[in-house]
Amino acid sequence: xxxxxxxxxxxxxxxxxxxxxxxxxxxxxxxxxxxxxxxxxxxxxxxxxxxxxxxxxxxxxxxxxxxxxxxxxxxxxxxxxxxxxxxxxxxxxxxxxxxxxxxxxxxxxxxxxxxxxxxxxxxxxxxxxxxxxxxxxxxxxxxxxxxxxxxxxxxxxxxxxxxxxxxxxxxxxxxxxxxxxxxxxxxxxxxxxxxxxxxxxxxxxxxxxxxxxxxxxxxxxxxxxxxxxxxxx
Numbered sequence: 001x002x003x004x005x006x007x008x009x010x011x012x013x014x015x016x017x018x019x020x021x022x023x024x025x026x027x028x029x030x031x032x033x034x035x036x037x038x039x040x041x042x043x044x045x046x047x048x049x050x051x052x053x054x055x056x057x058x059x060x061x062x063x064x065x066x067x068x069x070x071x072x073x074x075x076x077x078x079x080x081x082x083x084x085x086x087x088x089x090x091x092x093x094x095x096x097x098x099x100x101x102x103x104x105x106x107x108x109x110x111x112x113x114x115x116x117x118x119x120x121x122x123x124x125x126x127x128x129x130x131x132x133x134x135x136x137x138x139x140x141x142x143x144x145x146x147x148x149x150x151x152x153x154x155x156x157x158x159x160x161x162x163x164x165x166x167x168x169x170x171x172x173x174x175x176x177x178x179x180x181x182x183x184x185x186x187x188x189x190x191x192x193x194x195x196x197x198x199x200x201x202x203x204x205x206x207x208x209x210x211x212x213x214x215x216x217x218x219x220x221x222x223x224x225x226x227x228x229x230x231x232x233x
Contacts, residue, residue: 018078018145021157028192029158036195037127037134045124055118059086062109068122073139076159081131083139084122088113117206123162135195136161137183140223147225148180155183158190165194168201172220 024030045052060067069085088110092100099105106114113119126132132139139160148155166174166182174182186194 041124041127052121063087086119133159133161135198152180163202
């Protein structure tokens, strides 16, 4: 019971912190960014529909008919939404019924969909819904919310993105501390020029397929929280 109360208090404190994050002040951040999202995402989704249909068929063939992955993620100020992606991993299990490691559940088709970022195409719908922006910190797992430091939680001061400053500076190939530092830097320097730079660099990275995974892993290791600084003797 004590552990539950502590966890509840941590979540309550996290929600209070996220809801108190200040809104971006610039006109672009408050209005222009959303206009840009719709202006780009809508025609891009329409043009990509044939490609999306083909990629979805490959995912369905790999996963016994399941092609769409849904997961609840925290967005702006920690508000939860359903994120959509193509299903890239199977549900293969061991003899005891436990899911196999990520690398064993990511077959060739899934690896290709991730390498080409085709698995991210359904998130254009998330952008049109207002869950995501084209550019912003990537939406991570909801279970990470209580693990953020106050500085790291500032990544939720803006709408999360399909791509972001961390993604064009290493993506999954960099560590969590560096990734969060890039996210917060983006929040502090958000501008039209920076968004255009990130979109341009994202296109190059997608074509090269770089930074998809962490070294030695199929995806990236889970975030366990930032260790506290050592106490001076």
